Amino acid sequence: MQDFIDNLIRSWGHDPAAWPWTQFLYLAFMGAAAFIVVNFAAISAGIFSWAERRVAARMQSRVGPNRVGPFGFLQWVADAVKLLLKEDLVPAEADAVLFRAAPYFMMVGFACVFVCLPFSHKLIVADLNIGIFYILAVTALIVVGIIMSGWSSNSKWSLFGAIRSAAQIISYEIPAGMALMIPVLLAGTLSTQGIIRAQGGWPWQWFIFDNPAAFAAFFIYFISALAEGNRTPFDLPEAESELVSGYNTEYSGMRFSYFFLVEWGNMWVMSAIATTMFLGGWQLPGLSPARFDALTGGVAVIAEIASLALFAFKTLFFVFVVMWLRWTLPRIRVDQMMNMCWKYLVPASFAGALFVAAWMLLVHEAPWLGQAMRFALTAIAAVTVAAFALRTLKNLRDTGDKFDFTSNW
Amino acid sequence: MGAYAKNVRDTAKSFWEGMSITLSYMFRKPITTQYPDRVGVPVRDTIPARYRGFLEVDMDICTACLACERACPIAVINIDVVKGDGKTRPKLNMERFDIDIGKCMYCGLCVEPCPTGAIQHTREFEGAVMHFDNLTLRFVPDPTNPIPAYKVPKGSDAFPRRPLGEITRKLIKAWDAPPPPFPSMEEAAKAKEHGAPKEGGLDPSAMGRQLAAKALSVKEDKPKLQKVLEEAMAGTDCGDCGYPDCFGYSNAIAQGKDTATDKCAPGGADSKAMLETILVTLKTGAVPAPATPAAGAVPAPATPAAAASPAPPAEAKPEAPAAPEAPASPPPAQDEIPLGTKPPPK
Numbered sequence: 001m002q003d004f005i006d007n008l009i010r011s012w013g014h015d016p017a018a019w020p021w022t023q024f025l026y027l028a029f030m031g032a033a034a035f036i037v038v039n040f041a042a043i044s045a046g047i048f049s050w051a052e053r054r055v056a057a058r059m060q061s062r063v064g065p066n067r068v069g070p071f072g073f074l075q076w077v078a079d080a081v082k083l084l085l086k087e088d089l090v091p092a093e094a095d096a097v098l099f100r101a102a103p104y105f106m107m108v109g110f111a112c113v114f115v116c117l118p119f120s121h122k123l124i125v126a127d128l129n130i131g132i133f134y135i136l137a138v139t140a141l142i143v144v145g146i147i148m149s150g151w152s153s154n155s156k157w158s159l160f161g162a163i164r165s166a167a168q169i170i171s172y173e174i175p176a177g178m179a180l181m182i183p184v185l186l187a188g189t190l191s192t193q194g195i196i197r198a199q200g201g202w203p204w205q206w207f208i209f210d211n212p213a214a215f216a217a218f219f220i221y222f223i224s225a226l227a228e229g230n231r232t233p234f235d236l237p238e239a240e241s242e243l244v245s246g247y248n249t250e251y252s253g254m255r256f257s258y259f260f261l262v263e264w265g266n267m268w269v270m271s272a273i274a275t276t277m278f279l280g281g282w283q284l285p286g287l288s289p290a291r292f293d294a295l296t297g298g299v300a301v302i303a304e305i306a307s308l309a310l311f312a313f314k315t316l317f318f319v320f321v322v323m324w325l326r327w328t329l330p331r332i333r334v335d336q337m338m339n340m341c342w343k344y345l346v347p348a349s350f351a352g353a354l355f356v357a358a359w360m361l362l363v364h365e366a367p368w369l370g371q372a373m374r375f376a377l378t379a380i381a382a383v384t385v386a387a388f389a390l391r392t393l394k395n396l397r398d399t400g401d402k403f404d405f406t407s408n409w
Numbered sequence: 410m411g412a413y414a415k416n417v418r419d420t421a422k423s424f425w426e427g428m429s430i431t432l433s434y435m436f437r438k439p440i441t442t443q444y445p446d447r448v449g450v451p452v453r454d455t456i457p458a459r460y461r462g463f464l465e466v467d468m469d470i471c472t473a474c475l476a477c478e479r480a481c482p483i484a485v486i487n488i489d490v491v492k493g494d495g496k497t498r499p500k501l502n503m504e505r506f507d508i509d510i511g512k513c514m515y516c517g518l519c520v521e522p523c524p525t526g527a528i529q530h531t532r533e534f535e536g537a538v539m540h541f542d543n544l545t546l547r548f549v550p551d552p553t554n555p556i557p558a559y560k561v562p563k564g565s566d567a568f569p570r571r572p573l574g575e576i577t578r579k580l581i582k583a584w585d586a587p588p589p590p591f592p593s594m595e596e597a598a599k600a601k602e603h604g605a606p607k608e609g610g611l612d613p614s615a616m617g618r619q620l621a622a623k624a625l626s627v628k629e630d631k632p633k634l635q636k637v638l639e640e641a642m643a644g645t646d647c648g649d650c651g652y653p654d655c656f657g658y659s660n661a662i663a664q665g666k667d668t669a670t671d672k673c674a675p676g677g678a679d680s681k682a683m684l685e686t687i688l689v690t691l692k693t694g695a696v697p698a699p700a701t702p703a704a705g706a707v708p709a710p711a712t713p714a715a716a717a718s719p720a721p722p723a724e725a726k727p728e729a730p731a732a733p734e735a736p737a738s739p740p741p742a743q744d745e746i747p748l749g750t751k752p753p754p755k
Contacts, residue, residue, distance in 0.1 A: 059431045063441040328431040388429060395433040404438040 005029055033125045037114040045265035046076035052264070052323045059327045063408060071409055086253035091154065094250060098152035102145050103251070103258035109141030110262045110269070117272050118192050120282045120308035121292055131192035132184060135273065136177050139228065142262065143169050146237070146247050149259075153250040161246025164334065165237035169228050171341045176224035178349035179217040182356050183207045183277040186214065196281030197289040208278040209377040210370070211359045213352035218278045220349050222318075225270035227337065230263060232326040236334055271318035272311075279314050282307035445535075453532040453574070461515040461530040464508050465577040466548045470568045471527040473501040473558035474647030474675040477519035485513045491555055492679065494616070500644060501675075502555035510536055511544035524647050525561065531574040533581065540588035546580045561646045561654075613679035617641070617686035621696045624687045635663040641683035643675035650674070662688075 005025055006016040016022050050065065050073060057064025066072035090096050116131040118124040128134050143166050150162020184190055186207050187198035199206050208218045227234035230246075238246035248259040275281055283289070284307055295303055332340075363370035396403060444452055453462070464486075478486045489505035519528055538544055549556050561568075620641050627633035638659035646654035650672035652661060661667035662684070670684035690696050 055435065058437075058439060059434045061434060061437065061440045063439045063443060066443075324428065324431060324435075328427045388425070391425070392429040392433045392436075395430050396436060401437045403436050405436050408439045408441065408443070 002026070034111075037125055038111050041111055041114055041265045041268070042261055044268050045261045045263075046080060047073075048264040048267055048319060048323075049079065049260065050076045051319075052326075055320065055323045056327050059324070066409055080257065083257040084254050088254060089250075089252045091250050093154045095152040095154065098148050099250070100255070102149035102152060103255045105145030105148060106142055106262045107145075107258050109138055109145060110265055112138040112141070113269050116192050117269065118196060118276060118281060118311070120304055120311055121289075122304060123308060124193060127191055127193045129194075130190045132180055132195070132273075132277070133190050135192075136173065136180070139269075140169075140173065149251070150247040153247070155250050157244045157249045158247050161237045161239075161243045161249065164243075165230060165247060168230070168234060168237065168337065171338065172224040172227040172234075172345075175220050175341060175345035175349045176228060178346070178353055179221035179224065180273070180277055181353055182214050182217040185353065185356050185360065186210055192276050192281075196276055196283060199280040199283055201280060201283040201285035201287060203280075203381075204374040204378040205283075206278060206280040209374050209381065211356060211373055212377070213355040213359065214278070215377055216348060217352050217356075218274065220345050220352070221277070222270075222274060224341075224345060225274065226322065226325065227341070229266040229270055229322075231267070231322055233329040233332050234337055235326075235331055236337060239331060267319045267322050268315060271315040271322065274318055275311060275314040281314075282311040284310060453534065456532050456534075458532075459530075460532045460534075461517050463510050463531055463533040463536065463546065463577050463581070464513065464519065465529055465531045465533075465546075465574065466506055466508070467527045467529075467570050467576060468503070468506065468548055468556045469527075470525045470559045470570060471503065471506070471548075471556075472525055472561060472645035472647065472675075473503050474524060474643065474645035474649070475677075476522035476524065476647045476649055476674070477528045479649075479674060480518045480522050482516065482518060483512060483514060485509050486519060489552075490558075490675075492613075495640075499557035501558035503549055503558065504552045504555045506548040506556075508546045508548070509544065510546055511541055522647070522649070524645065525559065525568045526570060527559070527568075529570075529573055531577050533574055533577050536581065537584040538582055539585050542588050543582040543586055546577060548576070548580070558645065560644065613682050614686070617683035618696050620683055621687045621690035625690055625694065625696065628691055631660075631663050635660045638662050638684065638687065641676070641687060642673045642680050643677075645675045647675055 005022075009016040009019055009022060009025065053075070054064040054066075054072070056062075064072065065075040068074040068078050090099055113135050115125045116128055116135050118127075146162050146165045146169070150158045150160075150165075153159070183195050187195040189195060189198070195207075203209060207214050209215065226232075230237050237243070238248070243249070248256055251259065284292070284303065287303065292303060292307075393403075442448055442452070473488070473490050475488055475490065478488045485508055487505060487507045487509075488503060491502040491504050493499050493502060515530070517530060520530060523529075536544055559568075620637055624634055624637045627637060635656070636659075639655050642655045642659060644655055648654065650658040652658040655673075658667070658672060662670075668688070670688065671681045673680040673684070676683075686697065
């Protein structure tokens with residue numbers, strides 16, 4: 001973004017280094033970017049809250065909220081207004097200062113992630129050279145907010161939920177981080193845009209299909225991200241059958257809504273990271289990043305919009321998968337969750353990193369092997385997806401129902 | 410190791426199956442019925458035919474037998490019957506036929522005894538109203554314009570009933586309809602007299618003597634005697650007496666097989682008094698004298714028509730002044746049982 005502002009200043013006939021208002025312009029653009037990003041996060045979280053209810057409803061043969069606005073789309077606005085107008089309650093025995101502050105820690109940890117999340121070829125707040133490392137670092141701030149809310153609520157349910165959540169997030173940081181190191185190894189950079197540029201537009205150019213370890217790393221990352229986001233089947237911190245609602249039990253009104261804003265907004269974050277690291281990000285098929293940079297005028301704008309749409313499509317698909325998993329899988333036990341992390345995902349992710357290092361040496365010697373593996377993995381994935389679609393269709397037909405996505409909205 | 414591999418396989422398979430099942434439901438039509446505004450057909454048309462919804466009375470085929478009112482265990486149904494002489498006005502008129510849907514427990518006991526099927530459960534069920542009083546369904550819209558009872562043609566077992574639900578649907582108030590007006594002082598005072606014999610109503614004692622005179626003249630002719638006896642009954646063929654119709658009961662009395670006079674429930678105390686007068690007359694061979702001193706001036710056996718007419722003021726209101734003034738002798742006291750009183754148990 002700095003380059004963009006410098007170019008803007010140059011176009012006005014000033015030298016960015018010497019012009020006295022440069023720093024103010026930087027500040028103004030930072031403020032504007034922060035405003036846009038935080039609002040994007042909040043609005044997308046709101047829309048996901050509606051989308052999740054509609055998806056959940058349809059998977060349970062229900063209709064879901066469909067009365068406020070077209071298809072009930074404005075339901076999230078109505079809910080937000082209701083939550084904002086509710087009383088901001090602080091329990092009598094709670095530590096009022098920490099209790100009030102905790103949701104903001106969550107919000108900050110969540111909103112900071114968006115600094116490094118790419119949206120399209122040019123659209124990114126700041127393409128830091130430590131991008132993915134920064135994302136992993138600021139996500140940990142959420143744990144602080146969770147522990148703070150659980151401890152300050154002075155309620156055993158809140159504390160249990162917070163401790164579980166902290167244990168879960170800290171545990172799953174390790175496999176998630178190691179799994180994300182595999183694309184970093186393959187791309188040779190930590191910058192999110194750099195990792196996308198190291199991939200390609202076609203599926204066999206994506207890092208997920210680069211080698212078996214990367215393929216596994218994608219799933220390790222996805223499982224860990226689910227756990228970090230407290231999503232089913234890892235929603236133990238808010239296991240309502242045991243803990244009322246977990247660390248946010250004592251919250252109400254706006255502060256309560258922050259916790260859920262973070263939870264739903266995290267769906268975009270985890271999906272966007274998966275898209276960036278493994279699925280080629282905004283890369284358009286048949287348009288290499290170098291040629292993309294060289295585009296000018298209307299074609300550049302169209303390509304930019306197309307790359308934005310493609311990135312959003314991939315991300316929203318994974319947002320849907322996260323919802324879909326939630327309404328399919330039951331919650332696992334705490335010991336199972338910890339077993340899975342420390343006994344399987346952590347060793348597997350380390351082994352994967354070693355394998356990728358060796359694989360890169362091998363491919364360096366025999367490039368045809370890398371190509372063959374890419375095509376083979378892509379073909380296997382395509383066949384799996386097709387088989388799954390057929391199986392789904394069979395499930396639909398076996399009960400005498402027919403494909404009907406449009407009626408009874 | 411085999412078990413371990415099997416567990417892994419089972420896990421993968423259950424994910425595969427579970428995910429494909431939930432996804433397949435995503436693309437099915439939800440079974441939700443979006444009541445009340447987004448339904449293809451009205452919901453009442455989709456519920457079973459024997460659903461017990463709001464009650465409905467087709468006044469065109471109601472015989473005013475009061476069987477439903479008596480059957481109701483919680484007094485939801487209120488019927489006011491005015492009796493006429495059968496000549497200038499119909500023998501039975503209904504001034505009021507109210508069903509309080511707010512109290513009704515939909516047991517269906519009123520539907521069972523109805524001889525013509527006039528009272529039925531509809532499939533109407535949407536009774537949301539702002540005011541509780543709006544839940545009272547008034548099947549006689551105007552009390553000043555009573556509805557005559559339906560006289561069942563002999564031997565008929567099918568009755569022309571209007572389509573079920575049509576009448577009740579019209580009576581159901583909009584949910585935000587204003588409540589019925591609060592009764593004025595006069596109306597409240599009038600309501601207190603509920604159950605008292607109506608002005609212009611029939612004088613049962615005079616009619617009883619008239620019928621007794623007639624019965625005396627046909628004492629030996631059983632079919633004719635039966636006709637006279639049937640006249641003393643309500644004539645609704647309700648079957649409450651245990652006989653299939655009024656003919657059965659009156660014939661049994663005429664034949665001397667039945668001596669109970671209190672079986673005609675729709676006729677109530679009036680029928681009982683008239684029947685007793687007739688039976689006493691038949692036994693003694695003389696029509697008993699009128700009850701009140703004022704009525705005594707009228708020679709009862711000689712001019713029965715005059716006695717039967719509602720003209721003599723003393724006869725018209727036997728109820729109100731009776732209690733303080735009348736030197737009540739046993740048989741006339743029977744005449745003074747108010748219309749609203751329940752018949753004695755059988």
